[in-house]
Amino acid sequence: MVFKDISERKYADDVLKQIVVGTSAAIGDDFLKALVKNLATSLRVKYAFIGELTGGKPEKVVTRAVWANGALAENFEYGLKDTPCENVVSNKACYYPNDVQNLFPKDLLLVEMGVESYLGVPLYDNEKKGRGLLVVLHDAEIPESIDPQAIMQVFANRIEAELERHDAQMKLDKHLNDLERLVGERTAALETSNQNLSEFAFIASHDLQEPLRKVILFGDRLGELNRGLDEKSRDYINRMQGATVRMQDLIDDLLLFSKLTTYSSPFVKIDCNKIIEGTLSDLEARVNESRGTINVDKLPDIEADSFQMRQLFQNLIGNALKYRKEDVDPVINISAQPDGNGNVVIKIEDNGIGFDEKYKDKIFQLFQRLHGKNAYGGTGMGLAICKKIVEHHSGSMTVDSTPGVGTAFQVSLPKKHPLSERTG
Structure with a gap:
């Protein structure tokens, strides 16, 4: 008797190992197909299938994998009413060792099989x-010597895990598809926006200018006729000329911004020190007028436009x-240091009037100003252009x-850029 128990236990272990080996390399539908095949073969039955509830009314089951008569078979759908499966999905395992057709006479599928x-x-x-459910069926009594119900339960748990993994994968795929669709829509909208900006740039450079x-x-x-005009007329002319200058500056900035959005060119290695020298040369008159001092540390080379x-x-x-303070000569310090991640952080620091940091996001938006145009000139686009260049x-x-x-701007730029023209 002891020998028989040991023999049956060993046989059951061998059956489990056989099924595990036969399904270990598969996932998804391949796993489900491999399982019904190995389960039917190991339990020596003619039929095995895995089914999922459809959730409809009346309740039905659609199979995910079917083994019949020694081969994989086509999936099918069937109603639960008056079938042994109806009892199974009511949350209990069901075993009918014989005469199942007479127990469920309305289940014609049992007769057909x-x-x-x-x-x-x-x-x-x-x-x-x-x-859902995991089912095996046979044209004779299912051998009980290896406790088939226990073996079925082991692999039912594995099926549940695989179905959950499949659900998660489906949700992930849907999310990725939705994300891809949104990216496509956003890209199309951006291309349209860029096209509109290009068209505006053309209009601004011709029809407006x-x-x-x-x-x-x-x-x-009219200004040349200054001597023949009264004071009010001269004031009107001065206002008009000031407005046209502001309009010209605005058009120039809008054109520059549109080019930053629509135009891209390969970057090359540049010497930031020479760029600063050229910039200070352009600003020389303003620096002298304000009696400003500009201190520039040694700056690195970067790949840029x-x-x-x-x-x-x-x-x-x-x-x-x-934005300097009254009666205080401006001092501007420009320095740079690596951040350890392949970027260079360039800092431009001044001793000016500063601003409340609650506006630190607002100042980078188009046409946003913290001061009236009469107090400080400009179009309200300068920092938006800076941000666009950096991005x-x-x-x-x-x-x-x-x-x-005062205020300190930190600009982080990569030393090497993927759009550069370097070779090798």
Whole structure:
């Protein structure tokens, strides 16, 4: 008797190992197919299938994998009513060792398949709600010597895990597809926006500039008649000329911004020291007028668009000169240091009027100003242009400021850029 128990236990272990080996290399539908095949073969039955509840009314089951008569078979759908499966999905394992056709006379599928015995165990989702069943059927009594119900339960748990993995994969795939669709829509919208900007740039450079030039021309001619005009007329002319200058500056900045958005060129290795030298040469008159002092440390070479870098430094240094304190000579310090991640952080620090840091995001937005246009000139686009340049270079830009003390901009830029023209 002891020998028989040991022999049966060893046989059951061998059956488990055989099924595990036969399914270990598969996932998804391949795993389900491998399982019904190895389960039917090991338990020596004609039929095995895995089914999932459809959730409809009346309740039905759709199979995910079917083994019949020694081969994989097509999946099928069937109703649960008046079948042994109806009892299984009611959350209990059911074993009918013989005469199952007479027990369920309305289940014509049992008759068609010539089934004599039936064993089914329920499958659950991760919330312990019924989601399907694992079934084996045979045209004779299912051998009990290896406790087939225990073996079925072991692999029912594995099926549940695989179905949950499949659900998670489906959700992930749907999320990725939705994300890909949104990215496509966003890309299309961005391309449309860029096209609109390009069209605007064309209009601004032709249709807007030409009449503006005429206004400036005739304003200058009226200004030449200064001696023959009264004070009010001269004031009107001065206002008109000031407005046309602001309009010209605005068009120029809008054109520059649109080019930053729509135009991309390979970057080359540039010497930031030479870029700063050229920028300071352009700003020499303003520096002298404000009696400013500009201290520049040794700056590194980076891979960038030299024109855009010059525009970036011109805007930031120009702002530092513009927003200076009354009766205090401006001092601007420019330095750089690596951040350890392949980037260079360039710092432009001034002793100007500063601003409340609650506005540190607002100042980078288009047409946003913290001061009236009469107090400080400009279009409200300078820092938006700076941010766009930095983003175009795959960098980042931050600012720290204290009212009455000064402002410090930190510009982080990669030393080597993927759009560069370097070779080798």
